Amino acid sequence: MTATRICTVDACTDEHAAKGYCQKHYARWRRTGDPEGTYTAPIPTNQLHYLRNLVGLPAEGPTNDMLQRWLDQENDDTRLAEAS
Numbered sequence: 371m372t373a374t375r376i377c378t379v380d381a382c383t384d385e386h387a388a389k390g391y392c393q394k395h396y397a398r399w400r401r402t403g404d405p406e407g408t409y410t411a412p413i414p415t416n417q418l419h420y421l422r423n424l425v426g427l428p429a430e431g432p433t434n435d436m437l438q439r440w441l442d443q444e445n446d447d448t449r450l451a452e453a454s
């Protein structure tokens with residue numbers, strides 16, 4: 371009897387798929403080089419304002435750098451899409 375291999379990422383109990391990771395973490399590892407890295411999808415500005423309002427933050431504030439990162443990421447994605 372062989373035990374089912376599971377993902378090597380802590381707190382992940384998904385079935386092993388490749389390279390020690392489950393499908394989800396393997397895909398993330400291939401994409402970002404870090405199986406535990408969290409990929410933040412770009413958030414549209416109007417949606418960001420809505421979310422910030424939802425948690426009681428002003429529309430503008432200390433997370434502008436986060437927004438800038440999202441925008442940079444969006445630009446990267448656009449460039450990649452154009453390059454392919």
Ligand SMILES: [Zn+2]
Binds near residue numbers: 377379382391392395
């Ligand atoms: Zn996993």
